[in-house]
Amino acid sequence: MPDSSFSSLGPGRAPAGVDTSRAGIARVYDASLGGKDNFEADRQALAAVLEVAPGMCAVSRRNRAWLRRVLRYLAGVVGVEQFLDAGAGLPTVSNTHEIAQLVNPWARVVYLDNDPMVSAQGRALLETNEDTVYLHGDLTDPDVLAVDSSVWRYLDQDRPVAVILGSVLHHLSDSADPASIVARVVEALSPGSYVAITHFWDPGEDSPDHQLAREVERRFVENAVGSGWYRTRAEIESYFTGLELIDPGVVPLDEWWPSGPVHPPGTAEERLILGGVGRKCGLVPLL
Numbered sequence: 001m002p003d004s005s006f007s008s009l010g011p012g013r014a015p016a017g018v019d020t021s022r023a024g025i026a027r028v029y030d031a032s033l034g035g036k037d038n039f040e041a042d043r044q045a046l047a048a049v050l051e052v053a054p055g056m057c058a059v060s061r062r063n064r065a066w067l068r069r070v071l072r073y074l075a076g077v078v079g080v081e082q083f084l085d086a087g088a089g090l091p092t093v094s095n096t097h098e099i100a101q102l103v104n105p106w107a108r109v110v111y112l113d114n115d116p117m118v119s120a121q122g123r124a125l126l127e128t129n130e131d132t133v134y135l136h137g138d139l140t141d142p143d144v145l146a147v148d149s150s151v152w153r154y155l156d157q158d159r160p161v162a163v164i165l166g167s168v169l170h171h172l173s174d175s176a177d178p179a180s181i182v183a184r185v186v187e188a189l190s191p192g193s194y195v196a197i198t199h200f201w202d203p204g205e206d207s208p209d210h211q212l213a214r215e216v217e218r219r220f221v222e223n224a225v226g227s228g229w230y231r232t233r234a235e236i237e238s239y240f241t242g243l244e245l246i247d248p249g250v251v252p253l254d255e256w257w258p259s260g261p262v263h264p265p266g267t268a269e270e271r272l273i274l275g276g277v278g279r280k281c282g283l284v285p286l287l
Contacts, residue, residue, distance in 0.1 A: 025171055025225045026089040026115050032060040037090050037121060045224035053216045055267025062265075063198055066253040066275050067166055068099055070196045073257050073277070074162045075103035080194060082161045083109045084151060086139050086185075087168035090118050091125045096164060097132040107131065110154050114138040139168065140176055145188035160192035167273075169239060170200040171227040182239045191282025194246075197239055198253060198275040202230035213272050236274055243278025250276035 023045035027038040031046045034057075049056050074080045081104060085096040088111040097109035111122055111134045122134030133154050137144050145151060155161055163185055169178040186195060202213040213230040220228025237250050248255060253275045254263050265271045 023225050024115055024117065025227065026113065026118050028225055029060060029167070030090050032057045033064070035090065037117070048223040049216060049219045052219055053212065053269045055269035056216070058267055059269050059273055062253050062270055063167055063273065063275075064094065066198060066256060067096070067164070068094055069257050069259060070164070070275075070277060071096060071099040072103055072259075074194055074196070075100040075107055078194070079104075080160055080162045081107050082155045082159060083107060083164065084112060084155065084161055085109065085164040085166075086112045087165065087171070088113050088118065088122070088134075089115075091121055095125075097126070097129065101131065108155060109133075110135060110151055112137045112139070112144070112151065139165075139181060139185075140172065142184065145185060157188070158190055160194070161189055162194040162196065163189065165195065165197045166275075167198050167200075169197060170229050170231065171225070173227065173229065179235075179238050179241065183242065186242055186280055189280050191280055193280045194277055195240070195243060195280075196275070196277045197236070198273055199236045199239070200228065200230040201236060201272050201274045202232055203272070204232065209268050209272055212268055216269070216272070230272065233274065236276075240276060240278040242280070244281050246277045246279060250274050 020039040021041055023041045027042040028045050031038040031042050046056075071083075074083075083096055083100050088096065096111070097107070100107040100109055109132045111132070113119060113122070113134070114137065116136065119134055119136040126132045126134060135150055137151070143149065147157070165182070169182070172178045172181065182195065182197075186193075200213070200217070202217075203209055217228060217230045233250065240250070251274060252265065252271065253273060254265070256275050256277070
């Protein structure tokens with residue numbers, strides 16, 4: 001993911017405590033975007049997926065384009081001023097804070113990730129940005145957004161927050177119960193907050209893409225990073241329970257608030273990811 005200019009450690013180096021012999025989710029994603037903050041294990045993991053799904057790098061690019069549009073909508077059209085990018089991954093070009101603060105210079109952004117390399121790279125990137133911070137934290141931790149959480153030292157819990165969960169939930173197993181994790185996040189947010197999600201999609205046995213989804217999932221889970229599940233539309237939509245879905249709902253990424261003509265997916269892999277944005281209803285606090 002990252003542009004190498006953001007790497008204070010230099011290409012091929014890792015912070016103390018990072019096991020470079022095992023692939024990491026953020027580093028594999030970095031490799032898929034042509035970044036330099038990844039290692040041989042990450043590149044081998046990506047190669048195992050590309051053997052059966054050569055279009056997966058295009059999925060990563062499409063996901064980044066979706067993020068840019070969503071942030072312009074949230075920071076500009078509806079005027080959100082606080083953002084929490086959970087499972088943010090390694091810094092890259094067009095980061096969440098760069099897009100949000102371009103639209104609204106007063107936007108505050110908190111990045112949250114449980115990967116120590118992500119935290120180290122993020123802190124190095126943001127040394128001079130007083131309205132943005134990288135925190136080490138795990139979305140599966142029940143206390144990650146508790147009242148005394150470090151997140152609320154930087155964001156005002158009594159005002160709307162936009163939570164970005166881009167390509168995060170499909171790396172949580174069924175046993176982790178992603179729907180309950182999102183519900184816990186929503187519960188911690190004030191009315192008027194938003195949750196934006198992208199997730200790998202299995203269109204079902206009647207679709208010619210079903211077998212591809214199953215095989216890519218197997219490669220991710222067994223040979224790559226140990227996670228990366230493709231779920232049904234109903235399962236993905238369940239993550240928005242309690243939220244008002246913003247039109248056009250849960251759709252292929254390029255159909256969500258396109259800035260110009262919709263570009264049909266160029267590969268089968270690009271068809272197998274959906275995205276959506278939901279709003280927590282209720283009386284919005286006065287700012």
